[in-house]
Amino acid sequence: MVSGIGVDIVKVARIASLKELDTFLKRIFTDVEIEYIIGRKKCSIQTIAGMFAAKEAFFKAEGGIVGFRWKDVEVVHGGNGVPSIRYKRKPLCKYHLSISHDGEYAVAVVIKEEISMKRGARSEDSGC
Numbered sequence: 001m002v003s004g005i006g007v008d009i010v011k012v013a014r015i016a017s018l019k020e021l022d023t024f025l026k027r028i029f030t031d032v033e034i035e036y037i038i039g040r041k042k043c044s045i046q047t048i049a050g051m052f053a054a055k056e057a058f059f060k061a062e063g064g065i066v067g068f069r070w071k072d073v074e075v076v077h078g079g080n081g082v083p084s085i086r087y088k089r090k091p092l093c094k095y096h097l098s099i100s101h102d103g104e105y106a107v108a109v110v111i112k113e114e115i116s117m118k119r120g121a122r123s124e125d126s127g128c
Contacts, residue, residue: 006060
């Protein structure tokens with residue numbers, strides 16, 4: 001069952017204009033995410049903007065999280081390049097992620113799905 005939806009759009013120029021891009025990367029992204037960004041043949045500001053939008057969209061899908069830290073959520077890419085969300089605090093939730101960028105903008109959508117529970121369990125017990 002869908003229990004949250006978040007969307008965010010980022011102007012790529014906003015990321016490109018950062019004077020301290022390295023500081024931004026280290027504050028917002030995990031080591032795995034930074035390795036992905038740097039390891040790409042073309043280290044694209046659009047990629048960074050898209051991954052940042054994904055984190056913002058995740059936060060919105062969650063409805064806001066008290067004590068949220070940027071590195072609590074990780075944007076990972078499978079062997080085929082498809083992005084997904086890794087978030088260890090909610091093991092009974094599944095997150096669907098789509099990122100797109102074109103020219104000046106990057107956009108991300110996150111859909112939070114509650115994983116089916118055993119019959120008789122209450123939804124407040126799910127942790128989702």
